[in-house]
Amino acid sequence: MANIKDVALKAGVGIATVSRVINNSGYVKRETREKVEKVIKEIDYVPNEIARSMTLQQNNIVAFILPNSTHLFFGELLYFVEAELFEHGYKLMICNSSEQIAKEIVYLEMLKNNRVDAVILLTNNDVDSLIDKSRPVVSFDRRFEGVPFVASDNYGGGEMAAKKLLELGCKKFMFIGDDAQGDASPVVTEVTNRRLGFNNYLNSIGINDVINIEYPLGDYIVSAEYVHGLLKNYSDIDGIFAISDAAAAAVIREIEHNGKRVPEDVKVIGFDGGRSFLNLGKKITSIGQSPELIAKAICSIIVSYYNKEAVEDKIIPVFFEPGDTA
Amino acid sequence: MANIKDVALKAGVGIATVSRVINNSGYVKRETREKVEKVIKEIDYVPNEIARSMTLQQNNIVAFILPNSTHLFFGELLYFVEAELFEHGYKLMICNSSEQIAKEIVYLEMLKNNRVDAVILLTNNDVDSLIDKSRPVVSFDRRFEGVPFVASDNYGGGEMAAKKLLELGCKKFMFIGDDAQGDASPVVTEVTNRRLGFNNYLNSIGINDVINIEYPLGDYIVSAEYVHGLLKNYSDIDGIFAISDAAAAAVIREIEHNGKRVPEDVKVIGFDGGRSFLNLGKKITSIGQSPELIAKAICSIIVSYYNKEAVEDKIIPVFFEPGDTA
DNA sequence: GAGAAATGTGGAAACAGTTCCACATTTCTC
DNA sequence: GAGAAATGTGGAACTGTTTCCACATTTCTC
Structure with a gap:
């Protein structure tokens, strides 16, 4: 697959210039930009996001650890969380723990390895000591010391x-x-x-x-x-x-x-x-x-983290849903 | 966060040696290994998976594009796919298209950028031209030319x-x-x-x-x-x-x-x-x-890809489920 | 039209690993 | 005990980006 160097070479410019074109940053002369863009199209260059995340120390991946996406409510929450994160340009990694603490542990470790940018935690287990609190974490429905918290009322x-x-x-x-x-x-x-x-x-x-x-x-x-x-x-x-x-x-x-x-x-x-x-x-x-309001609250906390703003717990109102059983 | 160099320095060995210890590859003297392992514990070193994926040109991330995880059957499929991938050491990125082809397009592009190792595709749209067939793709329930296919009978x-x-x-x-x-x-x-x-x-x-x-x-x-x-x-x-x-x-x-x-x-x-x-x-x-058998079939295709084995379509048997409406 | 400011560009370091290669040491084999 | 094979180790190149910095050129400003 073509890389930035190939583009630079073919366009007869420096790597830095190509990078500036891609990211729309710094100064680039119009003609240069056009030349570079043309080459990018020609050789079907797609920037390598892995390399970017390495330099940027950020990969825009959020992980959601939850017991079971098959549970209707969790599934809905997952759906809205994904939709909301997508709006903000993040990707979602899903981690079904199946209620097994062992799997949660493995995931928590793995996410550390992968330098995932943020973790949404939905667990019934006492994983307090396993949470890497130096990184953004949001917990739903369960309080952990020092971790922002979202729940329904x-x-x-x-x-x-x-x-x-x-x-x-x-x-x-x-x-x-x-x-x-x-x-x-x-x-x-x-x-x-x-x-x-x-x-x-x-x-x-x-x-x-x-x-x-x-x-x-x-x-x-x-x-x-x-x-x-x-x-x-x-x-x-x-x-x-x-x-x-x-x-x-x-x-x-x-x-x-x-x-x-x-x-x-x-x-x-x-x-x-x-x-x-x-x-x-x-x-x-x-x-x-x-689930929609909850997802929005969770995501707004994550966005706040990214913007280095203060984060705080959020309690989401509930509502009465009429039915045939009461 | 500590990196491999820190470990090497503190243990008084070369970077290559630390790498060998971590990956359990090549020759390392027992004492050296123990020394390195001790340092890793001491400074709480966690290998950076992003850097690894860069050199290895592989990140063990599989993406699942599906219309809506809220749909019970899709949700179940998602659950089993995730579980099965987990067993094989892969992570799952989830992409709800909400049936919108626009969102599918964005995702398909994004996954290219992210050099995701494989894509599971579940769509009703004609996205044939958007699929990067140079990389592993598996399609469920919809045939695309040159893409391995899994479906129920x-x-x-x-x-x-x-x-x-x-x-x-x-x-x-x-x-x-x-x-x-x-x-x-x-x-x-x-x-x-x-x-x-x-x-x-x-x-x-x-x-x-x-x-x-x-x-x-x-x-x-x-x-x-x-x-x-x-x-x-x-x-x-x-x-x-x-x-x-x-x-x-x-x-x-x-x-x-x-x-x-x-x-x-x-x-x-x-x-x-x-x-x-x-x-x-x-x-x-x-x-x-x-959903379990389907998930297993999908994952076995992905594993075959990794092992550079031939892949082939799979048709999964269905069964009669008695109920009260017939 | 000179000096300052703005614009434009490329080289190179940095990110954090893996792995090839060269070289050193130890162990084996006859 | 000599030569071969196995074991052990570190340096350096490489992965594909971003960005700082230095330097060149153009445009302003008075």
Whole structure:
């Protein structure tokens, strides 16, 4: 493949001049520019971005580490992040961790090697010590010391779900989420915030018997048996807030399987936005997160890094998405 | 950040020796190796992959151009492609074209600049002239001259759907797909193959009144009105094969909206595999494509490229995925 | 029309590695 | 124990850019 030297030689100018033409920088006489441009076309020269990134110490590659792009919401987020980065001239490298910390570690190392310009981190694991904080990192949904953070207003979302279920006349409430640690844990995850928003609001109006049950991490893969086991002891519940739409769907299936009707007997609100092109029958009522706004927030932080501006955490509003299950 | 020279200096050896230690190549005395390794740890040296790719003329980055990772099947494919590439030590750059040829063009150009090692192409556009065929390219679901090709056995899938609907007693058939060109077009897309498999099989047993109707490209975004318009003139149809599960879902919704029952009055088979974690109510009966097998086929072609082995097209079997709609 | 400012150009260093080659030392083989 | 083979090491060229710097030429300004 032709390189800059070939162009310079053929055009009878110096390498520096060709570089100036390509980058539209410095002074170049019109005729010289035209001559060079002609040669570039002729020999089909394409600047080597790898060599550029070497001198510039910058490659405009952003990496996105996420558990699983198959998860609808993550997939949407990925889509919008990519679109937004594209607008700003960055490329996106995707790293599915499949929830495996080992894979996350390998990726985190690899990204160091590759001098990736920025990393977007979406993980449930405690990888604090592995993050190269000397480089731009943005974390979604999980706080790490010294790393800018973007998340939906999960606490507000929890409150919203509680209010809605109350409004609809529910009396006995349940929260379902992968919130292993409970209040004792030092780590306040965003899932915890959903639970807290939900519980605290209900507590604040005198409802103290909210049931909180644990749903396995990685909410998109659950067996019917598992869900059955979770729910079997709670027959009087009539208002459920689930950690995700996927969890909500699994729960609704189980409830209906047991002969109760949703939403007539039990109302269920999920989280993420209830979108699904494959939905047949009911649409899940949900607290929506906007992947587009989140993506924009993440990217604006990355852009700020590039411009050496100060970066700060961002909390994105959620919205109520009506459906057929509450 | 420390570089190889720093290591060499501190360890009192030559740069070449450090390189040999890192890459485990050539001869290095045990003591020397240990000394170097110690220094690497001490000053936290991480080899710069950009510089490496420059000399090696290879960066182990594969790009995947696809319309939209939000589409469930594409998202799954992306997931498995990434996982498979990871196993082989490659990184994946993702390029959502959003079906816009303009964005595809920009990406195709950019990937040339970045000397990406290989490109996986998933497009509906005629970008033949834009493909840099001097470099490894694999195309999924769309044939380009001189580009290795991977696809599901779409023709077989069409036959399979026809047989199944016949088996279930259907009498009047319809195919719904984004197959604008019709038989007259020179381009045989894979969608065409699904249609042909379906039609040809029915024709071969004497059924010649199959209705083929057009469904808009980008099957994941359609309005109810649009679908209504498509179907309103065909009240006697009782067996439908739709181009995708998303299309099937839209069609089923419309049919039920019009007071008919699925599958009692009309049976519908989709394409892709019927998977969806958000499904409530019916699950779509479908001809399944295996994203995992497809991903493996794509990656094995890329690996063959790297090893300078011959590459050849691969057709991946499909399977019948039972559901509630046929 | 002289001196200053603006414009135009190319050489060479720098970026951070790999690898060929030459040379030195050690180990083997008969 | 001599010659051959294997092992060990560093220098330097090379990958393809950008950019600083020095120098040349043109255009302004009074």
